[in-house]
Amino acid sequence: MDKQQQDALKKAAGIEGAKFIEDGMIAGLGTGSTVRFLVDELGRRTQEEGLKFTGVTTSRRTAEQARGYGIEIVDIDDVDHIDLAIDGADEVDKDFNGIKGGGAALLWEKIVNENSDYNIWIVDESKVVDTIGAFPLPVEVIPYGAGHVIKRFEAKGYQPVLRLDAEGNDVRTDENNYIVDLHLGRIDHPQELAEDLINTVGVVEHGLFLDRVNKVIVGNPNGPRVLTVSGK
Incomplete structure (x- = not known):
């Protein structure tokens, strides 16, 4: 299309x-x-x-x-x-x-x-x-300690990528936070993932609805x- x-x-x-x-x-x-x-x-x-x-x-x-x-x-x-x-x-x-x-x-x-x-x-x-996850899952993270959050995600195999704009600058939300996109491919257990993400210190919110x-x-x-x- x-x-x-x-x-x-x-x-x-x-x-x-x-x-x-x-x-x-x-x-x-x-x-x-x-x-x-x-x-x-x-x-x-x-x-x-x-x-x-x-x-x-x-x-x-x-x-x-x-x-x-x-x-x-x-x-x-x-x-x-x-x-x-x-x-x-x-x-x-x-x-x-x-x-x-x-x-x-x-x-x-x-x-x-x-x-x-x-x-x-x-x-x-x-x-x-059929199954969500091909689209990278956005996670809103506060800037302080964001690098450590990303390392935690890497250790769990979530394949996190800090979102950048076309000029290579950090994308900021309306609350001035970062977006970390998780390249998961597919999400078979969305409820479990949602609980894990929201209980990660430094995470403000995740894009699982x-x-x-x-x-x-x-x-x-x-x-x-x-x-x-x-x-x-």
């Missing part, structure tokens, strides 16, 4: 996701290339249809994009709940386990996810896999598919 085709599927998923946001909602807006299409569509609805909702974003760049359309953005601590959060995912399997954090926003994404009554992911079909989504909208050449998690 070339980039043009993939972007078309992302756009279709984003437009479909935007349909779930209604007047008066407090909505969580995620981060990433698919979410950009979501925000574009919400901006169109705001300007052309008079849609009025309050947004809580998972990154400063999403906040900037949304405000550019006149969408009201508030801090998460200024609301007592979030009605619905819509975000992307880097991988999602048949059991709805997900990997997120390719855009280095996983900590804020998980906080918004945790405080939302309902969560939707929007993805193109390339993100749907397990049992955290209600619905997944998949961009497909024949039109978006909406997958609903059983019991949710």
Whole structure:
């Protein structure tokens, strides 16, 4: 699939996701290339249809994009709940386990996810896999002692790589932390891995999103598919 085709599927998923946001909602807006299409569509609805909702974003760049359309953005601590959060995912399997954090926003994404009554992911079909792990698993690590955390990961065979930008500089999150990507290939026991990572001193959060989504909208050449998690 070339980039043009993939972007078309992302756009279709984003437009479909935007349909779930209604007047008066407090909505969580995620981060990433698919979410950009979501925000574009919400901006169109705001300007052309008079849609009025309050947004809580998972990154400063999403906040900037949304405000550019006149969408009201508030801090998460200024609301007592979030009605619905819509975000992307880097991988999602048949059991709805997900990997997120390719855009280095996983900590804020998980906080918004945790405080939302309902969560939707929007993805193109390339993100749907049998087993997660081919996409490197992001882990947010504080800078102090990060080298020791990386050595611990190396000893466990996690194949960690400190994420760098195109200029070779350390990638920093909105909380000024590092991202360490674990090149695992496949993750057969995600719950066990999640426990190990979050209990590693120096780790702030990891990109495993397990049992955290209600619905997944998949961009497909024949039109978006909406997958609903059983019991949710």
